[in-house]
Structure formats: structure tokens, C-alpha cells
Amino acid sequence: MKKIALIISCVLCAAVSFGQTQVKGKLVDKDSKEPMPAAAVALLKSSDSSVVQTAITDNNGNFTMSGMGNGSFRIFVTFLGYKPIYRAITISSDKPQQDLGTVNISRKGLALNEVEIVQEKPPVVVKQDTLEFNAGSFKTRENAMVEDLVKKLPGVQVDKDGTVTAQGQQVTRVLVDGKPFFGTDPKMATKNLPADIVDKVQIIDRKSDQAQFTGIDDGNIEKAINIVLKPEKRKGYFGRAQAGYGTDDHFMANVTANRFRENQQLSFLGGGNNVNNLGYTPQDVFNFTNGNGSGGRGGFGGSVRSGSVNAGGLSIGSGGSGITRNWNGGLNFNQDFNTKLKLNASYFYNDSKTNTAQTSSTQYFLKDENGKDSSYFYDAKNKGLNENANHRVDMRLEYAPDSMNSVIFTPTFTYNKAHNENDNTYQSFDTSHTRLLNGGAVNNINEGTSPNISGNLLFRHRFAKQGRTFSANFSGGYNTNDRTALNLSNNQYILKSGDYAYDTIQQRNIQHSENNNEGVRLNYTEPIFKNRYLELAYNYNTSHNVSSRNTFDYNPASGNYDLHNDSLSNAFDNTTTTQMGSLNIRTQKLKYGYTIGISVQENDQQSRNVTKDSTVHLRTVNFFPVALFNYNFAKGKRFQFTYRGSTTQPTLSQLQPVPDNSNPQYIQLGNPDLKPTFTHTIQARYNSFNQVTMSGFFSNVNATFNQNQIVSKTVNDGQGRQISQPVNVNGNYNLSGFMTNIIPVKGLEQSHLNLSTNASYGQNHSFAGNVVANGATIPNEAALSTTKTMNLKENVRFDWSYKELFDFFTSGSVNWNNTASTLQNATNYFDYEFTFDFNVNLPLGFIIGSDVDYTVTTGRSAGYNQHITMLNGFVSKSVFKKKQGLIKLQGFDLLRQNVSISRTVNENYIQDVNNMVLQRYFMISFTYFLNKFGQQQQSQGPRGPGGRGMGFPGGGGFRRGGGMM
Structure with missing residues (x-):
């Protein structure tokens, strides 16, 4: 820390001299x-x-x-x-x-x-829905990646896992010259493309394909980044190959190769490592948390139940839990055959294997039928192995035969195969944390496969009369899911009399489901007055799902799992049909636009229990208004307001009344009487950016109000065993907002001060109680509880790049959480974090760099309050004449203090979790860079002395x- 203080002092001295x-x-x-x-x-x-x-x-x-x-x-x-x-x-x-x-x-x-x-x-150009940065105004070091360039842009932040946030919103898509790059995963572009091929970086409020065609804003906007390549870099070859080996047999290897032509892009990437560096966002990972007990009840991972308020979740250190070995590879292809036909296709494969180890401490707050405190503690240790292999194919075909018609076809195919093992040992204690209530060991082994195919076909037609359009969007999909699970457990219960009771489970269950869905959306717009349009829309979607679960107990006589357990087996046939009609009036002016409308939605859900030959039929009709408004005060200043209503249907596992006992300490029941959840969503945004002073202000306020929200109704049977069933409640809501100020530091070249404030407040109703009637099968005696949670976070960040000599950033944050519940006293805790990163270019091609993260957690249970210093560092040396080679020595977690700690505050419990993480290692690597482009194009403008046109x-x-x- 003394060295860091010395560096900061030198920087401040330099700043004073510059100010003269x-x-x-x-x-x-x-x-x-x-x-x-x-x-x-x-x-x-x-x-x-x-x-x-x-x-x-x-x-x-x-x-x-x-x-x-x-x-x-x-x-x-x-x-x-x-x-x-x-x-x-x-x-x-x-x-x-x-x-x-x-x-x-x-x-x-x-x-x-x-x-x-x-x-x-200019360094920045402000357009109505786009902030465009000139890449040449934001210098990066030799052989930097796009991620390094994006980090330097005002108002943009990149987390340690590569997640990009722009103007307070997460970036969900990165395009290259307006074209998809390996589907929709932003990290595929930011982590695998070099920064020196970039001409501009455009941060876009990207409208839907429908709105882009009609020119009428429909309010469906996502935050996207478009990487515009330099003209001379659009034709040639470039890429890199990297390999490294380190202590404790840690390794990494990857290669990227790109061939770009005027109308074609071809990219290949592949690699592997065992240092938790995925380089992409995990998608379509096979999830075993529903239906087998891996989640819930502190459930081998501490997942939060539906309807709860999560007031913690801070993960410090490397940010990831477990140690992952990963192999991946893929191809991306873009081709503009002509002005009418464009094709994008990509294939990506990843294979990951993650070893996890976790300890958790959970305090449950309960009362018995007399109002007496019946709280207890649940301590668990878990080891897990998760293996996932995933194939994904994406395609986008655009065909525009003329200016009046357009067709977009976007099919997707995925295939997932997974293997999961969890070993969990647990103990439950009374409210004094001294008397043992129960204990045991649970082992779950799961295997599954899930192929999935889906697609959308969008047809759009523009009539001769301006503003009159018609579009039809057809969608469909089919997927199957096959799982085999082995559930083994030995459980011991200590009764109030002092006697012992034992429960042993040896079961195998086989699950199969098939789902197919079809839908169509028809949309028609008609100009009715100047700059005003009538929009009529109709949506129809239907989904048919068949599923079965067969459970077999172990047969000692045969040594096989061949005793069919009727009480834990079932088969269902479900059909859901949704229809929605909408009428909207859209107004589009030069400075402002707005939409007002009304929609009516009918949901018809039929669930047939094939096993019991019974049928549950649920039909609901919802009316909700739609309101959108945006106003452009001036160039770079924009206000937007949105209100929408939406419904969420209960899942199949939530409707099934058959118990799931794969976690014997957390029995899950379904509820066939569940109603759909209706959600009101309100959002207001104000953005302001001055492209001359490079200062900006971004703010966002969100509110959600839920009707018939699905939450868990949970009881305890007096032995530390819980029984949970989903039910509907009203009165749950959440408010959140953020403000970000970007302030350029006068006197320091390419420097910015970012001040960010985040706040949230939420209220959730749920049920918790204590059953004394020897373990009731339905938790009718659970009592309604209310949880209110407030969170405030303040962050200050300073970035500075001086010429091409060095760049660094430092940040500090304070995070305060307060949670109050009718079942527990208010809890308060603070978390503090300080970060300092720097890179320095030295003579002879040397670069040194380091990043330090210092985190303090307070207010948690014993053993979970930590003072952690994460220190990483590297030194690299460019080799060969054109610096095409790079030798790098890096050290991770030099002080060996990396941990992953999180806290979850729920309606009736507080849980602290400590996960195994990757700790100190050293690695040496070599990278070779390939850059071969066509002859650079001459600029069209005249040159100034010593400058460049x-x-x-x-x-x-x-x-x-x-x-x-």
C-alpha cells in the first residue's frame, strides 16, 4: 500500500505541473x-x-x-x-x-x-439515439483488445468478468460494422477483437427490427455497441495465438483468426484453460436447480426463493466461485451477397467442468402456534462437480427484394449435455445454536440432455402511402429434456423426547419432457394525422408440454432401482394459449414522440394430470394500458418514460402437486391453483452528454408492482425440516434508480471522474410458519410476513491516460444494506471496496501493470466479516521487429487472500455463504500477433503540417x- 501511495503522490505532483x-x-x-x-x-x-x-x-x-x-x-x-x-x-x-x-x-x-x-x-459525436466515439482519441497500449478500448470511454464500465455497462445499463449486444458477431454475446467481440482495427465505437439505444423498418418507435430498446472498423482494416487477415503454463498445472491456450473482405467476414476462435477465464457469457447451460432439490433451502447453493428480497450477494475477490476447466471453439460468418441479401451464421461449442466447495450458515426466523420464537440455525458443507457441454448454432438471413419489402429469418439450434454431482452434509441447531435438531448427508447425481430448435420469420411491407406498414412475425420452437437423477440420503432427527429418528432415501428418478410452441404477431400502422399513426396489433401464442417423472426405490433383493414409487411419480399434459390485441396511437414529432394505447390479454391454461386422470383449467383476462414518451431537449439531452404491463405464467414444476424430496430437508410441493402474475413496470430515463466538454449525466428510475406474485409458503415441522409450496400474494413492489456523473478533470489529458449513486427499496410479502402436527403435508399454518429492504451504494471512479506512457484508474465504493422483517429484527451492514489498476509502458518494449482490490465486509455472522486484499501483477516484453510477439509473466492473487463471500437476506432467513475460489498462481505465456491488411486508403481531406488528414x-x-x- 505504501507503493500505491507513492504512485498517487507522483501523479498528483504531475497534475500540479500540468496545471501551470x-x-x-x-x-x-x-x-x-x-x-x-x-x-x-x-x-x-x-x-x-x-x-x-x-x-x-x-x-x-x-x-x-x-x-x-x-x-x-x-x-x-x-x-x-x-x-x-x-x-x-x-x-x-x-x-x-x-x-x-x-x-x-x-x-x-x-x-x-x-x-x-x-x-x-471530433472525439465524440452525439446523435439522437447514438453516442459515437472516435477510437483514435482514446489511446490504448500496443496489441490491446476492444475491451481495453471500451474501458476508456466516458460513461462505460467493464466488470472483471467482462460485462459491459454503458450509461448505467448493461450492454446486451455488440455488433461489428452493424453485423452480429457470434450471436448476441457481447464478450465474444470485446474479448477477441484487437483495438487497433476500430475506427469508431457507437453506443446505441437499439430499436427493434420492427421499429427500424417503420420508423415508429415501439419502445422496445436494448443497449448495444457497434464496432465500426477502419476502412483499411476491412480487407485482410488478423488474429493471435497464445499459450501459457503456470504453477499448480494451470494452463491457458487460445487462438483467434479473422479474414475480412469488403463484403465478407470470417472469424475463428478456440481455446481452453483451467483459470476460470471463459471469454464468453455462459448460455443454454443445463440447469438442474428445478425439480431435484439442488436449489432452495440454502439448497446446495443458497438460491433465493421466488418473491424474496436479496439484500446481499456481494461477491468479493475474483468474483467467481469454484475452479473451472473450459474448452471452446467456434466460427462466425458474415456475407453481403448484394444489396438485397445478407447472411450471418455462427457456431459455438463449449465444454466446461467446474469443481465447487461451499460452506454456509443460515439463521431461520420462525414462531410456533403460540407466538414463541422457534428460530433455528442450519449449517452446511457442500462439494460439487458440474459438467456442461453445449453446441449452439445461430443464423440471421435478411432479404430485401426492394425498398418496400423485407424478410428476416433467425433460426437457432442448441444441444446441451450435462452431468452434476453434489455431496452435502448438514446440521440444524435450536435458537441458541447449541442443541442439535438434525443432521445428515445427501448425495445427488444428475445427468441430462436437452436439444432445442427455435426460429423467427419476420415479414415487413411498406405501402406507397408514407407511414402505412404491415408486418407478420411467425415464431416456433421444439425442445426435449431428458434427465436421470440418483437421490441418496441418510438423515437423523432428534425428537423433543430425546429419542432418535432416522430416514434413509435411495431413489432414482427419470424425467422426460417435450415442449413445442408456435406464435404469430400481426402489426398494422396507418397514418391518421400529420406525424400521428394508428397501430393495430394481434398476438397469438400456444405452447404444448408433456412431461413425466417416474421414481424408483432401491430393491435390496435385486440390487437395482426397480420398485416404482407411485406417490413420487406423475405424468402431465399441459396446454397454454395466449391471445392479445392492442390498439395504440403513436405520435412522432421532431423533438418528441409518445404512444398511448390499451391491450387486452387472455390466457388459457389447461393442465391434465395423466396419472390421476384429473384436469386443472385456468383462464384469465387482463387489461393494461401502454404509455411511452420521449423528449429531446437539445442535442445530447434526452428524456424517456415507459409504462408496460405483462403477465408471467406459473411453471410446470410450480403447478405439479407431487412432492419433490431430493433434498430431504426441503420438501417442495406444487400448487395447481396458482394464478399468473401480472406486473406493472414503470421506467424513466434522462441522459445528457456534452461532446465538447466530454461531461455527462445519466439517470434511470424503475418501479415494478406485482399482482398475484408467486412466492413460497414455507413451514417447519419442528425438526428443522421444511415444507414449501408456491402461492399467490399481492402487495410486492420494488423501486430502484441510479445517477452517474461524468466530469472531465481539467488539466489532465484523457481523464474523467465518474460519480455514481445507486439506490433501491423493496417490499415483499411471503409466508413462513411452524407446523406442530407431526409434519403436515400442506403448509396451511404458515403466517404472512413482510420484508422491507433498502440498499444505497456510492461509487467514485477516476480514469487517466497520459499520452502512451501509462493509464490507470482508481475507484472506491460504500454499500449499505438495511433489511427489516416482521419475523426478525432489522439488520444493517456496510461493505467497502477500493480498486487501483495501472499499466506503464517502459523502454525496449516492456510493460508492467497491476491491479489491487481491497474489500471490507461488516455486519455478517462470525467468520464472514473479512478484510481482503486482492493483488495481481504482470510484466511483459514485446519481441520481433514489428512487435508481433509478446512474452508475459503474470501473478494472480499474490497475497493469497482471494475469497468469495455473499449474504442473502430473505423474508424469514439470513444466509452467509463462502465459496471455494481460485487462489494464487503464476503463469508465463507467449502471444503471436498476425496483422496483414491491404494497402491503406488515403484520406480525402487536406493535411495540416505534422498532422494527418x-x-x-x-x-x-x-x-x-x-x-x-
């Missing part, structure tokens, strides 16, 4: 000599035209910039209707301050002898009022 330099002047009209207010002025590096400082002239035409350090620069000035001007200046220790005096600017068409007209790329369309530069073009 200054450039100022006064801008006037050359002919009238009138001052020119609100003109944009930029100070650019002479070497590469990157932006150092920006300023806006005041009402008297004056501008001042300071803190740029010594060196050769160019002043670039622009004003709408006037010719941009350029002037070279030099700042040195002998002359740290430059007064340009009066700077004359001429209207277009007049010659300037003392200036030179150039075309420049940037070829910015339309003249580039800054526009009047401080906005850049």
Missing part, C-alpha cells in the same frame, strides 16, 4: 470584428490529432484552456457558417503560457492566409453552440 500551462485567445468575426460566442475550440496533438483539451467561447468570444503539459499542438476552431481554422503552437517550460490574442474567423468562401483549413474527427465526411469539426458535427 495555459492557452487563451479571443475569437472575432474577421469582417465585423464582433465577438463570436458559443464557438468550439479544441487543442490537438500535432503527432496524431488526438484531442487534449476543449473549450467553448464565452459571450465576449474569449476562451481559455490549461493543464496540457509541454509539446507541439494545434488549435482547431469551428463555427457554423464559418471556415474552420488551424494554428500550430508550441508550449515549453520557457513559455508555458500562450496568448493568441485576437483570432479572426471568416465566413465560408473567403480565403485565409494565416490559417489552414483541415478536416478533423482524417477524411471526416462533410468537413468534420465542431458546430455552432458547442456541438460537434
